[in-house]
Amino acid sequence: MDLQELSLAVEKGKTKQVKELVSQAIADGMNVKTILDDGLISAMGVVGENFRQNKIYVPEMLIAARAMAAGLSILEPLLTSTGVKPLGKVVIGTVKGDLHDIGKNLVAMMIKGVGATVYDIGIDVPDKNFVEKAEEVGADIVCLSALLTTTMPAIGDVIREFEKAGVRDKYHIMIGGAPVSESFARQVKADKYTSNASDAADAAKEYLLSLAQ
Amino acid sequence: MSRQFTKLAYESLDDFIYGSCPHPVTCKNGMVIGGGEIYPEVNFTLPAMSATADTLTEAKRVYKEIIDGVLKKAHELHQSNLVIEFETLPQYTEHPEWGIEIHKILRDTMFEYEAKYGVKSVMRMTPNDLREMSRPPILRSGQYWDEMVRIFEQTAKDGADILAIESTGGKEINDEAIMNADLRTSIFALGCLGARDMKWLWQNITAIADANGAISGGDSACGFANTAMVLAEQGFIPKVYAAVMRAVTAPRALVAIENGAVGPGKDCAYENVYLKAITGTPITLEGKSAACAHFSPIGNIAAAVADLWSNESVQEIKLLSGFAPVVSTEQLIYDCRLMNTATKKGHGLLMRDLLVESDCYLDPQAYIMRPDVVFEISREIVKTQSAFTRTLNTAKLSLDILQRAVDKKELHMDERDESWIDTLRDQLEEIPEDEEAFIAEMKEEVDATKYNPSEYGI
Numbered sequence: 264m265d266l267q268e269l270s271l272a273v274e275k276g277k278t279k280q281v282k283e284l285v286s287q288a289i290a291d292g293m294n295v296k297t298i299l300d301d302g303l304i305s306a307m308g309v310v311g312e313n314f315r316q317n318k319i320y321v322p323e324m325l326i327a328a329r330a331m332a333a334g335l336s337i338l339e340p341l342l343t344s345t346g347v348k349p350l351g352k353v354v355i356g357t358v359k360g361d362l363h364d365i366g367k368n369l370v371a372m373m374i375k376g377v378g379a380t381v382y383d384i385g386i387d388v389p390d391k392n393f394v395e396k397a398e399e400v401g402a403d404i405v406c407l408s409a410l411l412t413t414t415m416p417a418i419g420d421v422i423r424e425f426e427k428a429g430v431r432d433k434y435h436i437m438i439g440g441a442p443v444s445e446s447f448a449r450q451v452k453a454d455k456y457t458s459n460a461s462d463a464a465d466a467a468k469e470y471l472l473s474l475a476q
Numbered sequence: 477m478s479r480q481f482t483k484l485a486y487e488s489l490d491d492f493i494y495g496s497c498p499h500p501v502t503c504k505n506g507m508v509i510g511g512g513e514i515y516p517e518v519n520f521t522l523p524a525m526s527a528t529a530d531t532l533t534e535a536k537r538v539y540k541e542i543i544d545g546v547l548k549k550a551h552e553l554h555q556s557n558l559v560i561e562f563e564t565l566p567q568y569t570e571h572p573e574w575g576i577e578i579h580k581i582l583r584d585t586m587f588e589y590e591a592k593y594g595v596k597s598v599m600r601m602t603p604n605d606l607r608e609m610s611r612p613p614i615l616r617s618g619q620y621w622d623e624m625v626r627i628f629e630q631t632a633k634d635g636a637d638i639l640a641i642e643s644t645g646g647k648e649i650n651d652e653a654i655m656n657a658d659l660r661t662s663i664f665a666l667g668c669l670g671a672r673d674m675k676w677l678w679q680n681i682t683a684i685a686d687a688n689g690a691i692s693g694g695d696s697a698c699g700f701a702n703t704a705m706v707l708a709e710q711g712f713i714p715k716v717y718a719a720v721m722r723a724v725t726a727p728r729a730l731v732a733i734e735n736g737a738v739g740p741g742k743d744c745a746y747e748n749v750y751l752k753a754i755t756g757t758p759i760t761l762e763g764k765s766a767a768c769a770h771f772s773p774i775g776n777i778a779a780a781v782a783d784l785w786s787n788e789s790v791q792e793i794k795l796l797s798g799f800a801p802v803v804s805t806e807q808l809i810y811d812c813r814l815m816n817t818a819t820k821k822g823h824g825l826l827m828r829d830l831l832v833e834s835d836c837y838l839d840p841q842a843y844i845m846r847p848d849v850v851f852e853i854s855r856e857i858v859k860t861q862s863a864f865t866r867t868l869n870t871a872k873l874s875l876d877i878l879q880r881a882v883d884k885k886e887l888h889m890d891e892r893d894e895s896w897i898d899t900l901r902d903q904l905e906e907i908p909e910d911e912e913a914f915i916a917e918m919k920e921e922v923d924a925t926k927y928n929p930s931e932y933g934i
Contacts, residue, residue, distance in 0.1 A: 318892065321712040322657040360527075360566065362608060365651055365703060369712065372655075387609065412791055413565050416526045442524065459710065 264288055266302040269334070273306035274313075276326030278333045285334040295341045299378075303331050303338075307376040315461055321369065328376055350378040351471035354397045355406040356388040358417035363410035366440060366460065370406060373464035379404075379471060390417070390424040397425075397434055403474060404467055407453075409440040418443070419451035435470050439463060478675075478734045481858050484851065485756030492847050493828050494782050494815055498756030501691060501739050503598045503637045505590060507557050509740050510758030510783040513816045516808035517559035517600070517743055517760050517786040518546050520801035523793050527567035532574055536581055538792050543582045545802040547589040547597065555809045556596055559638075559760070559784055560586060561743070563602040564627070570606060570620075572627040576634065579627075583635040600693060601636035602742070603627045608644040615645055615673055615931040628681065632688035639685050640693040640742045645673025646728075647699045648927050654704050657717040657896065659724075659871060659903045664918045666700060666728045667867030668911065672932045674731035682736025694741035694748070694759075695732045697725035702744055702770070705841060709771050714896040716878060716889070719840035723853050723874040726750035727866035730857065733757060743786035746774065749845055752781055753854040760784035765807045768800060773839035776831040781847060785812055836887075840878050843887050849877055864911040868904070875901055 269284040288298045310327045313319045342348075353374050357367050364386045371381045384396050397405050405425075409415045418438050425431040437455040438448055448456035455470070457463040485498045500510035509515065520542050525531055543560070550558050562582055568575035579601060589595040606620035607613045614620070628639055646669035653661035674695065685692040696702075701721045708718035725747040733739075739757030741748040743766075748759035759782060764775030766788035772778070779785060787804040795803055818827035828847070835842040843849065856873045857866045879897050881887035908914050915934055 317711060317890075320657065320714055320892065320896075321655060321707075322714075325656055362566070365655060365707070368652075368655060411565070412524045413522055413527045413567070415524050447524075460712075 264291055264293070266293075266298065269298070269302035270306040270309070273303055273327055273330045273334065274309055276323070276330045278330045281330045281334040282337060285337045289337070289341065295338055295345055296347050299335070299338055299342065299347070303334050304378045307331055307378075311373070311376060311461065311464065324376070325372060328372055331376070349380045350468070351403040351474065352380045352382065352400050353404040353406060353467060354382045354384060354393060354400065354402040355408070356384040356393060357386040357408045357410075358414055358421060359387060359389050360417060361409050361411055361414035362386050363408070363440075366410065367406075367408040369460040370408070370439065370463045373460045374406075374467045377464050377468040379467060390421045393421050394424050394428050394430065398430065402434060403471060404435045404437060406437045406439070406463070406467075408438070409443060412442045415440070415442050415447065418447075418453070422451050422453060437463060437466060480734065480861060481730065481754050483858055484753050484854055486753060486851075489847055489851060490825055492753060492781055492851070493824055494779060495819055495824070497752055497758045497783060499738070499758070501758055503691065504689070505596050505598065507596045507598050509559070509598075513557070513819070514779075514782060514812045515557045515559060515784055516550075516555065516805065516812050517561055517784040518801065518805050518808060519561040519563055519743065519787060519789045520546070520804070521563075521789050521791055522565070523791050527565045529571075532577075536578060539578050540581050540585065542792050542799070542801045543585045545799050546805045547585065547595055549802045549805045550597070550809065551589065551593045551595050553806065553809045555812075556594055558595070559598045559600055559740075561600040561602055561640075561786070563789065564604055566604045566606065566609075569604040569627055570623055572623050572630070575603065575627045576630045579631045579636065580634050583631075587635065598637040599635060600638040600640050600740075601628070601631045601690075602640040602642070605641055605644045608647060611648070612926055612928045613644070613648055613931065614928070616676060625680075625684065628684045629688055632685065632690035636690055638691045638693040638740065639681055640695070641677070641681065642696040642698045642742065642744070643674065643677055644699050645677065645932070646670035649922055650700050651703075654700075654707060654713065654721075657713050657900070659717065659720065659900050660907055661918070661922065662700070662721060663724065663864075663867050663871060663907060664914070664922070666697070666724055667864040668915055668918070668934065669927065669932045670697075670700075670728040671731050671863030671867070672934070674728055675735050678732040678735040678737055685736075692737045694737050694739055694745065694751075694757075695729060696742040696745035697728060697747055698744045701725045701746065705772060706770055708841070709773065714893050715773075715840050716875075716893050716896045717900060719844045719878060720871055720874045720900060722746055722841055723750070723844050724867050724871045726853070727857055727863045727870060730754060730866075731863060740784050743784070744788055746778065746845065749781055749850045750854050750857065753850050754858055758783035760786050762786040762788045765804065765811055768804060774835055774842045774845060777835040777842045777845050779811070779815065780828045780831040780845075781850075838888050840887060840889060840893070843878065843881055844874060852877065862911065864914065865909070868907055868909070871900075872904055875904070
């Protein structure tokens with residue numbers, strides 16, 4: 264079968280069709296990694312580009328992401344059994360004292376779209392929970408979000424918690440949120456600051472690909 | 477007993493203007509809001525620092541520095557009437573004694589400036605709606621509600637003039653709906669959940685205000701419509717959805733007035749324009765001079781019918797001229813001075829229309845705030861008393877109005893936005909007109925772990 268058709272179905276957010284086409288591709292004996300890369304992830308790449316070019320909005324991206332997830336759910340057991348690993352693992356959350364979750368959810372969704380496994384640990388997250396989750400799942404990246412000037416310092420607290428636990432160097436720490444800036448990132452010794460969800464996904468992808476090389 | 481609104485508070489569109497309203501509010505010091513002049517409302521917050529017991533002393537110093545700077549600037553610029561809003565940080569509501577202490581510093585300084593220099597200022601006290609810190613939210617009891625009551629009561633006793641809040645009932649459902657531009661769920665969140673919470677909440681806030689000599693002010697759907705506005709501004713969600721969200725927050729907001737609030741409505745509540753048309757109560761709004769806090773496509777039009785003009789919030793950081801809250805104060809004072817001079821010279825209506833026309837054709841979120849459109853939507857709202865039906869009908873009418881404006885080529889809209897008018901209409905067509913039937917459908921659809929129906933009495 265032609266993976267272009269699958270890719271197009273993901274772009275259009277046609278969940279039912281995506282499931283059918285993934286099943287068909289498997290039945291045709293197609294390589295599962297090829298289905299993942301050329302049928303699902305490449306489609307999300309197109310969707311992301313359309314978003315960057317202001318052709319579509321986030322809701323259209325979410326519809327596509329849901330269609331991709333539906334296809335992925337069929338592929339996942341086969342990926343595991345054949346030893347294919349996701350692009351990487353990302354833990355994401357909003358820091359202690361901060362209840363804002365929309366920006367964090369956007370980043371999580373877009374990072375999923377580039378093929379990483381995302382563990383969203385929610386809002387108002389105590390410092391140590393970031394460390395515990397990252398250690399538990401063997402994360403590559405930890406993303407921290409804050410929307411208030413008064414919760415922004417908690418980003419530094421989380422990073423110090425990683426240092427205290429002696430595991431700071433194991434993780435690439437990315438930060439974001441309205442009051443956060445490049446200079447703040449330098450100040451708290453974060454590895455990366457991005458100002459929006461698209462850039463965060465690009466930066467995560469770039470870092471995870473660099474690990475694979 | 478709830479008040480009912482069955483018609484607009486205005487006979488003529490020409491009377492619907494900034495600085496005055498049919499039911500002005502008189503504060504304890506005699507300052508009248510909505511009595512003919514528009515006044516500044518200044519809000520501020522701490523610089524980047526944590527809000528803990530360890531930093532409380534420094535926080536109190538910063539707040540004192542801010543209020544001295546703001547009032548000194550008002551005195552220097554001959555601004556004898558203004559409102560100060562103390563919108564607490566979540567930690568200062570969660571530890572009410574901290575918020576109470578800071579409020580007292582601010583209020584006492586305001587009393588001092590009034591006695592010494594004749595600068596009449598009024599305190600709007602806005603604690604956080606902590607109830608959403610429980611997930612799913614516990615709305616009508618518990619530690620968080622108790623803390624909110626404590627800070628409302630004590631600050632009112634200490635001289636807070638106006639009690640306000642940005643309440644969050646229904647927001648736990650709406651957050652995800654915004655990301656999906658899911659108007660169906662937003663109507664459930666606002667028209668069914670939010671409206672029910674507002675009734676309970678504003679009966680309670682009004683009781684606290686009455687018992688402690690304060691004014692039951694108003695609410696804001698900031699977490700609903702302003703979140704949509706900011707996300708639309710960033711190109712994440714359709715502007716059409718954000719514009720419709722602006723209008724559909726009005727029926728929810730009206731519940732506060734029906735249950736005792738008298739205004740002035742809160743600054744970030746752009747739905748206030750519909751409230752003013754329907755209830756005649758004074759309102760605060762924010763626009764270009766709130767760019768220190770957030771961008772918007774409604775910088776001028778927001779001022780057209782405002783009675784107080786706000787900066788939303790600004791951090792105590794040093795700019796070239798001085799600290800940012802003082803800078804904001806000066807900007808607001810000059811904005812108000814110009815508008816009041818226009819009124820005095822008999823050009824108030826011209827000023828209003830200039831503020832409207834300079835924004836309204838460029839963005840659907842501005843168009844939906846045109847005074848004539850506000851009247852059209854408000855008339856639809858008062859046709860029924862059901863908050864749900866009001867919300868649904870407002871959404872339908874708003875889409876019709878925006879489509880009409882596009883067809884007449886008087887509203888600029890991107891192609892990708894225009895296509896969303898039909899998408900949103902399709903969503904509305906699937907909503908039953910009967911509220912009970914709709915609630916039953918939504919109870920099946922909405923993730924039951926995110927909200928607690930019994931907290932809303934459904």
